[in-house]
Amino acid sequence: MSTDKASGTATLNIPGKDPVDLPVYDGSVGPSVIDIRKLYANSGMFTFDPGFTSTASCESAITYIDGDAGTLNYRGYTIDELAEKSNYMEVCYLLLNGELPTKAQYDEFVKNVTYHTMVHEQLANFFHGFRRDAHPMAVMVGVVGALSAFYHDSLDISDPHQRMVASFRLIAKMPTIAAMAYKYSIGQPFVYPRNDLSYSENFLHMTFSVPAEEYNPDPVIVRAMDRIFTLHADHEQNASTSTVRLAGSSGANPFACIAAGIACLWGPSHGGANEAALAMLDEIGSVDRIEEYLARAKDKNDPFRLMGFGHRVYKNRDPRATVMQKTCHEVLDALDMHDDPVFKLAMKLEKIALEDEYFVERKLYPNVDFYSGIILRAIGFPTSMFTVLFSLARTVGWVAHWNEMISDPTQRIGRPRQLYTGPTARPFVPMDQRG
Numbered sequence: 001m002s003t004d005k006a007s008g009t010a011t012l013n014i015p016g017k018d019p020v021d022l023p024v025y026d027g028s029v030g031p032s033v034i035d036i037r038k039l040y041a042n043s044g045m046f047t048f049d050p051g052f053t054s055t056a057s058c059e060s061a062i063t064y065i066d067g068d069a070g071t072l073n074y075r076g077y078t079i080d081e082l083a084e085k086s087n088y089m090e091v092c093y094l095l096l097n098g099e100l101p102t103k104a105q106y107d108e109f110v111k112n113v114t115y116h117t118m119v120h121e122q123l124a125n126f127f128h129g130f131r132r133d134a135h136p137m138a139v140m141v142g143v144v145g146a147l148s149a150f151y152h153d154s155l156d157i158s159d160p161h162q163r164m165v166a167s168f169r170l171i172a173k174m175p176t177i178a179a180m181a182y183k184y185s186i187g188q189p190f191v192y193p194r195n196d197l198s199y200s201e202n203f204l205h206m207t208f209s210v211p212a213e214e215y216n217p218d219p220v221i222v223r224a225m226d227r228i229f230t231l232h233a234d235h236e237q238n239a240s241t242s243t244v245r246l247a248g249s250s251g252a253n254p255f256a257c258i259a260a261g262i263a264c265l266w267g268p269s270h271g272g273a274n275e276a277a278l279a280m281l282d283e284i285g286s287v288d289r290i291e292e293y294l295a296r297a298k299d300k301n302d303p304f305r306l307m308g309f310g311h312r313v314y315k316n317r318d319p320r321a322t323v324m325q326k327t328c329h330e331v332l333d334a335l336d337m338h339d340d341p342v343f344k345l346a347m348k349l350e351k352i353a354l355e356d357e358y359f360v361e362r363k364l365y366p367n368v369d370f371y372s373g374i375i376l377r378a379i380g381f382p383t384s385m386f387t388v389l390f391s392l393a394r395t396v397g398w399v400a401h402w403n404e405m406i407s408d409p410t411q412r413i414g415r416p417r418q419l420y421t422g423p424t425a426r427p428f429v430p431m432d433q434r435g
């Protein structure tokens, strides 16, 4: 662990108190950290960082983002190379194990995932408790959380074997559950997974095939789906991953932790932005209304924001948006939709925004969610399924971080403190004496 050996010391001088020496640790790349674990004991004070903009919550070796350079690496490999040369199953192996697999390791991993894709038959009953028009993310939170009621042999987080089985089950069953949520919403029968199909083709098969006829998706679409999963697989300590880590730090079972991550991802500021970005493009409707919406995005009195733009970490273009835009071209060409007006509108909006001082000054660029909705709708997904797909792809990242945290011998329950500004102690007043 890099936190085993300090590279230096930071001294905090607090008026009226003795100086506090705090160890400094360096990572393999990126900002060093000041270890404040003993700050409260030595000073009686907390740090204050509500949005965690300057806080490292953990040590991790999984994903590194350089926000200024606009780069994203999974275990040291760039997202651009992985999106181009790898596939989602190989990326899952990489994120979970830290190295790219040999052919034998890859085949074994894929076989393990494949043979966990079916869900307990009684799980189907859960869906029938939801309204058909329930948002599929509500279904995902409920059904994924309920997996802990069915798989009792993979709940003991202190057992590495059970953690491995739970990891395979989650990665393997998310596509099956996501497809079931979609089928339920449109009143079509659930389609069982097939062991002869690749992960992404199997998902498309369970989502779009019907018992009445053959289904053979365009290989370009299958490749695009797989690449979209790779682009969304992990992103260091984002809100939903931090949620999974915090839930896991209490010892909650893996299915409950992933359900918590799904719930957090749902928000429009996070994974819900892909659904919101496409709704925004549909609302803008035409190029001549772009200026009106940019003015609204800049107006502090208007809650409207340019969905799919901006990022807490990237202060340059999100490298995933670049790959997503390229994939957009490929999919729309394959579907003979290269004149798709929404795609043209999105590219025009991006061009105008990136020439606008407000966005340039604040380093607001398109993020992963800006183009993804255009592709997903072209493939045939309703907008309500967009964040479900994000949660499907991100499950491997959540699981990788959960395993990394649980395996850390220094891991403790996460328990932040606060700056209290409420009433100080006061006596109870009986109701008949209250004014």
Ligand code: SDX
Residues within 6 Å of the ligand: 234, 235, 237, 238, 239, 268, 269, 270, 271, 273, 297, 298, 304, 305, 306, 307, 308, 309, 310, 311, 312, 313, 362, 364, 367, 368, 369
């Ligand atoms: C994801 O964290 C991750 O890694 C997340 C993610 C992942 O893979 O896990 O990358 C996935 O969630 C991508 C982000 C998707 N969200 C959106 O596209 C929603 C729109 N974006 C914004 O809500 C916003 O940019 C955030 C939430 C993404 C980031 O918010 P921050 O870091 O808290 O930035 P901020 O709100 O402090 O904004 C800084 C300034 C503000 O203006 P000033 O007060 O300085 O004048 O930029 C403005 C903001 O008003 N601003 C925007 C804007 N985003 C920021 N103005 C208009 N439109 C926007 N989209």
